Amino acid sequence: LDETQVRQDPEVPSAVAAIRTLLEFLKRDQSETILGLRENLTQTIRRLEEADSSVAVSSGGELFLRFISLTSLEHPDLSQCKKVMVERGELFLKKISLSRSKVAKLCHTFIKDGAKILTHSSSRVVLKVLESAAADKKRFTVYVTESQPDSAGQMADKLQNLNIPVTVVLDAAVGYIMEKVDLVIVGAEGVVESGGIINKIGTYQLAVCSKAHNKPFYVVAESFKFVRLYPLNQQDVPERFKYKADTLKAVEDLAEEHPMIDYTPPSLITLLFTDLGVLTPSAVSDELIKLYL
Amino acid sequence: GTSVVVYMVPQYSSIHIAAVVVSMFSTIICGFLFLLVVKRLPEHVQVDDPAVVKRLAKKLERQQIPLRSDYGYKVSLFSHLHQYSRKAPLTQLLSIPSTVIHPSIVRLGLQYSQGIVAGSNARSVALLHAFKQVIRDYTTPPNEELSRDLVNKLKPYISFLNQCRPLSASMGNAIKYIKKEISNIPSQCKEEEAKTKLLTCIDRYIEEKIVLAAKAISKYAIEKISDGDVILVYGYSSLVNNILCEAFEKSRKFRVIVVDSRPRLEGREALRRLVQRGISCTYVLISALSYILPEVSKVFLGAHALLANGYVMSRVGTSQIALVARTYNVPVLVCCETYKFCERVQTDSFVSNELDDPDDLMVTRKGKTQLENWQDVSSLGLLNLVYDVTPPDFVDLVITDLGMIPCTSVPVVLRVKNLDQ
Numbered sequence: 001l002d003e004t005q006v007r008q009d010p011e012v013p014s015a016v017a018a019i020r021t022l023l024e025f026l027k028r029d030q031s032e033t034i035l036g037l038r039e040n041l042t043q044t045i046r047r048l049e050e051a052d053s054s055v056a057v058s059s060g061g062e063l064f065l066r067f068i069s070l071t072s073l074e075h076p077d078l079s080q081c082k083k084v085m086v087e088r089g090e091l092f093l094k095k096i097s098l099s100r101s102k103v104a105k106l107c108h109t110f111i112k113d114g115a116k117i118l119t120h121s122s123s124r125v126v127l128k129v130l131e132s133a134a135a136d137k138k139r140f141t142v143y144v145t146e147s148q149p150d151s152a153g154q155m156a157d158k159l160q161n162l163n164i165p166v167t168v169v170l171d172a173a174v175g176y177i178m179e180k181v182d183l184v185i186v187g188a189e190g191v192v193e194s195g196g197i198i199n200k201i202g203t204y205q206l207a208v209c210s211k212a213h214n215k216p217f218y219v220v221a222e223s224f225k226f227v228r229l230y231p232l233n234q235q236d237v238p239e240r241f242k243y244k245a246d247t248l249k250a251v252e253d254l255a256e257e258h259p260m261i262d263y264t265p266p267s268l269i270t271l272l273f274t275d276l277g278v279l280t281p282s283a284v285s286d287e288l289i290k291l292y293l
Numbered sequence: 294g295t296s297v298v299v300y301m302v303p304q305y306s307s308i309h310i311a312a313v314v315v316s317m318f319s320t321i322i323c324g325f326l327f328l329l330v331v332k333r334l335p336e337h338v339q340v341d342d343p344a345v346v347k348r349l350a351k352k353l354e355r356q357q358i359p360l361r362s363d364y365g366y367k368v369s370l371f372s373h374l375h376q377y378s379r380k381a382p383l384t385q386l387l388s389i390p391s392t393v394i395h396p397s398i399v400r401l402g403l404q405y406s407q408g409i410v411a412g413s414n415a416r417s418v419a420l421l422h423a424f425k426q427v428i429r430d431y432t433t434p435p436n437e438e439l440s441r442d443l444v445n446k447l448k449p450y451i452s453f454l455n456q457c458r459p460l461s462a463s464m465g466n467a468i469k470y471i472k473k474e475i476s477n478i479p480s481q482c483k484e485e486e487a488k489t490k491l492l493t494c495i496d497r498y499i500e501e502k503i504v505l506a507a508k509a510i511s512k513y514a515i516e517k518i519s520d521g522d523v524i525l526v527y528g529y530s531s532l533v534n535n536i537l538c539e540a541f542e543k544s545r546k547f548r549v550i551v552v553d554s555r556p557r558l559e560g561r562e563a564l565r566r567l568v569q570r571g572i573s574c575t576y577v578l579i580s581a582l583s584y585i586l587p588e589v590s591k592v593f594l595g596a597h598a599l600l601a602n603g604y605v606m607s608r609v610g611t612s613q614i615a616l617v618a619r620t621y622n623v624p625v626l627v628c629c630e631t632y633k634f635c636e637r638v639q640t641d642s643f644v645s646n647e648l649d650d651p652d653d654l655m656v657t658r659k660g661k662t663q664l665e666n667w668q669d670v671s672s673l674g675l676l677n678l679v680y681d682v683t684p685p686d687f688v689d690l691v692i693t694d695l696g697m698i699p700c701t702s703v704p705v706v707l708r709v710k711n712l713d714q
Contacts, residue, residue, distance in 0.1 A: 194690070194699050230697045232517065232591070232624035232689055266699070267686075282701035289698070289705050 015060030015224050016096060018048050022064050023089045026082070034078060041065060050249070055190030055198050055241050055261070059227035063291075067092055099222040099275035100128050107185070107220055107273040108133035115140040116181045118174075118210075121147035121200040122155040123187025125220045129273075134162050141165045143177055147202055149258070171202050178213045188221040190241075191274075193230045193288055195266035195281025197221070198237065201259060207268035216270040223276050226288055231263050337459050338645050341373045353456070356449035357393045359386035361456045365651050368674040375459070376648040382406050383457050397426040398450045402457035411559075413597050413633065414503055414531050417463045420454070421495050424471060428491050432484070439487050440478045447472070459647050462598030462606070462635040470498060502632040506694035507532055510628055511539045513692050514593070517626065522547040522590045525618075527579075528608050529559040530595020532628050534566055537593075541572050548572070550589060554579040554610045556653040556677065579610050586621045596629040601707060602638045603685035603700040605629075609678045612642075615687035624689045627700070631693050634707055642681040651675035 025044050031037045045061035067088060103125055111117065111133040117140055119126050130142065142164055144155050148171060159166040169177050184206060188197040197203070197219050210217045231237045240248060242259040251257055266281030273279075276287055339345040340363070353360050364378035384403050387394070394402075401423045404410040410419045424447070431446065433439045451468060454460065460468075474494045478487045514536045518524070524547055526533050537549060549572055553560025560576065567574050577585055592614060598606040605611070605627050618625050639645060654675045655664045667673050685700035695706060 193697065230690060232626075233622075236517075282699060285699050285702040286705045289702065289709065 014054055015056040015222075016093070018045075018057045018060050019064050019089075019093055019096070019224075021048065022061065023086065023093060026089060027086055029082075032078065034081065037078075037082075038065070038069070049240070055227055055229075056225050058241070059190055060224050062228065063224055063226075064089070064092070066291075096222060096224050096275075099224070100125055101132075102275040103220050103222060103273050104128040104132040106278055107218070108136055108138075110183070110218065110273075111138055111140055112182075113138050113140070115183065116143065117141070118143045118145075118177065118181040118184045118206070119155070120145050120184075120186045120203055120206050123220070125187045125222065126185055127155065127158055129185065129220055130159065130164060131162060134164055141167070143167050143169050143181060145169055145171050145174060145202060145206070147171060147200055149260075174202075174206055175209050178209045178215065181215060183216045183218060184210045185218045185220060188219050188225055189261060190227045190229070191219075191221050191225050191272065191284060192227060192263070193285055195269065195272070195284040196231070197264050197269065197272075198227075198229075198231075198241065198261050199264065201262045204234070204262045204264045204268075207264045211268050217268060218271050218273060219269055220273045223274050223287075223291075226284065226291065228288070234263055237261070237263050335645075337375060337455065338373055340375055353452060356452055358449055358453050358456065359383060361386075365668060366671075366674045367648070368676045370643060371646065371648055371676065371678075374646060374648050376651065377406070378652065379407060379650045380652075383453070393449060394453050395423075395427050395430065395450065397423045398453060402454050405454065405458040412529065412531055413461045413463045414630075416461055417467050417632075418499060418503060420464050421467055421471075421499055425492055425495050428488055428495075431488070438480055439482075439484060440476050440480065443475050444472055447475075462637070463633045466632050466635065467498070471495065502630060506630040506632070507535050509694040510630065510692050511536045513697055514626070514628060515540045515543060515545065517591070517690075517692075518545050518547055520546040523550065523588050524548070525550045525552060525586075525589045525592045525614070525623075526563060527552045527560070527592075527594055527611060527614050528554070528557070529563040530628070532630070533593045533595045534563055536628060537567060537572060538570050541570055548574065550575045550577065550585055552577055552579050552582060552610075552614065555656075556649075557608075559608070579613065582614065582617050583621075586617055586623060589618070589621075589623050592618045592623055592625045594625065594627050596627050596633060597680060598637075599627075599629050599634045599691065599703050600639050600682070601634075601636050601704050602640070603703050604639055605683040605685070605688060605691075605700070606639070606680055607683065609642075609681045612681045612683040612687070615683045619687045625687060626690045626692060627688050628692045631695060631706060631710065634703060634710070636707060639682055640684075642678070646681075647679040649677040649679050651677050653677050 022041060022044060025041070026037075029037055029040055031040055042065065045058075045065065048057055048061060107129045111129075115138075117130070119142060130140075133140065142159055144159070144166060146168055156166050156168050186197075186199060186203055186206065188199050190198040192198060207217050229238070239254060242261055243251075243254065243257050244260060247257055248254075266284075269281050271278055271280060272284060274287075279287065336345055336349045350360050361375075361377055361381075361383050363376050364381065365376060367374075367376050382403055383406060384399060387399065401410070401419055404419065405416065410416055427447070427450070428443070431439075431443060433442060447468075451460070454464075471491075471494075474491060478490065482490070510532060518540045522545075524537070526537070526549060540547065549567055551560045551564045551567070551574055553564075553576065555578075564574055564576050575585070594605075594607060594611055594614065596605050596607045600606060605615075607627075615625050637645070651667075652675075654677055655662050655667070664675070667675055688700045691698050691700050691703070693706065695709075698706065
């Protein structure tokens with residue numbers, strides 16, 4: 001059920017697919033007690049993480065669980081509780097499916113006419129932002145990095161379909177191209193408690209380069225990507241996020257594998273655009289405290 | 294305003310008199326509101342202002358507490374702070390047995406001023422235990438209410454302790470809590486009941502805010518300690534020591550580098566306790582910091598207080614360690630319980646600090662004490678600072694009992710705490 005959902009709809013972010021699966025599971029669940037329900041949900045989340053080890057699935061799952069637990073405190077009767085949970089789950093799902101357009105609405109005003117934008121890898125949120133900026137009759141050019149090992153050529157094609165002039169550059173040419181660009185926009189797989197982000201490998205050096213050239217580094221992310229991690233450096237990111245799910249299962253010695261993501265510390269990020277508003281990296285922790293405490 | 298109006302109006306008509314009266318009232322009310330809204334600076338950081346000193350002397354005379362005099366030449370940048378000598382404790386000027394001050398408070402004051410009880414957790418716990426004894430021995434005088442009289446009884450004790458050694462932020466928060474609990478006692482409550490209630494409140498405060506908080510902080514901190522780590526600690530922080538001992542019990546493999554500095558040499562106590570557990574340690578003085586930092590993977594620091602703008606107030610030398618660690622890209626983790634968070638804002642170490650006994654800086658080697666006659670040299674000042682502030686850019690993570698937060702989120706925690714209260 002879950003895997004087919006994820007693969008079928010490429011437009012849907014993996015976290016939304018995960019939450020939809022969890023909601024379906026909730027509807028069909030037969031357990032008698034709230035504790036049993038929670039156990040089953042946690043197990044399902046773990047299975048989902050095994051299928052797709054991205055940070056977003058983990059954060060989406062945890063948020064859903066959190067959402068559910070808050071409900072369970074209010075209604076002692078299980079069947080009524082489940083009804084309220086399902087209702088709230090549907091509401092949650094509806095809210096987060098609108099979050100991408102909210103982010104795009106906030107961000108596209110930061111793209112001025114004649115701007116040159118640099119982005120990394122293929123992000124659907126960044127695509128939405130650029131779409132709304134183009135719809136707003138702004139003229140800008142985009143540079144996309146090739147982002148090996150799974151190249152992001154798809155991003156270039158989609159932008160070409162929107163009639164936005166796009167150039168694909170090598171990952172190694174980021175320092176070369178930085179003096180030409182005006183701003184850098186990237187998506188995020190996860191936003192951590194410190195205000196930093198976890199994203200496709202290569203984002204960290206993009207951020208360091210843009211800081212060295214004093215170019216603004218913007219991150220666009222929906223709020224369900226906020227995750228309760230606090231990495232201190234690249235090594236501190238848990239292994240289960242660094243590699244793809246199939247690699248984690250197949251390979252024993254992970255030291256031979258190349259990590260798929262890296263961590264960008266908050267000191268290199270200028271602003272984060274989320275559906276909760278435009279935040280500075282230090283405000284992310286405040287929002288997380290409000291969401292989780 | 295009043296004088297201007299009167300001057301400008303040569304003839305006195307009724308409207309003009311009314312205007313004069315209104316302006317007089319408004320200035321009085323504005324002045325009153327101003328005094329209410331603007332917090333006065335505490336007296337212990339205004340020692341160079343003679344009016345403030347006189348006011349303090351009058352207050353202490355009223356409370357029958359002797360005034361402690363400053364000792365030795367003070368460096369001009371810190372002339373607004375007190376500098377006392379350990380050889381002249383306040384208790385020498387008190388009559389024994391003291392009628393005004395409870396004996397356990399006298400003992401506590403002596404322990405503070407002689408440095409027998411040191412470290413912010415130790416001082417707070419000692420303070421709370423002394424207050425428990427005070428409450429046990431307290432009897433409400435006739436025609437008085439416990440909730441108001443006990444608070445008034447505590448005021449001279451607090452001034453006395455302040456004279457022995459300036460109060461720490463954690464002690465200030467504990468006192469605020471006790472005063473609030475006392476004033477919330479309903480008037481119809483019987484004395485015995487009220488006293489037991491207060492004693493359980495204090496016990497709960499110690500249990501929740503200090504003991505359980507330390508357990509929670511250890512739980513979070515142990516996640517950040519991985520096998521093969523080289524951890525640097527500075528001085529002696531009871532919380533950081535607790536974390537390292539628990540991590541060692543959970544079979545994490547790491548080694549510790551203890552950095553120490555004169556004149557307190559607190560690191561030796563930390564070293565002794567860690568080695569006793571079997572943790573492999575290295576001991577250096579702070580001057581060798583940049584020599585050993587390339588080996589270090591993490592720095593764990595304790596804090597005396599966390600200020601509202603994210604600055605960390607801790608033992609002098611901490612900001613130096615954080616600065617050099619940042620240069621070497623080593624993560625700096627500060628461990629602090631939430632009861633040490635204070636609403637004060639400070640950006641430098643001069644405004645509010647503590648000056649310790651300058652004679653501590655004298656050291657005797659091979660039978661000779663170089664600075665023995667430092668008082669005779671008129672241009673020589675000895676500075677023995679106790680605290681310094683570290684800016685939040687040098688701190689990567691703060692571990693509190695509420696979880697792991699960045700240094701800039703301290704005001705959020707304070708706001709959440711105020712909502713709870």
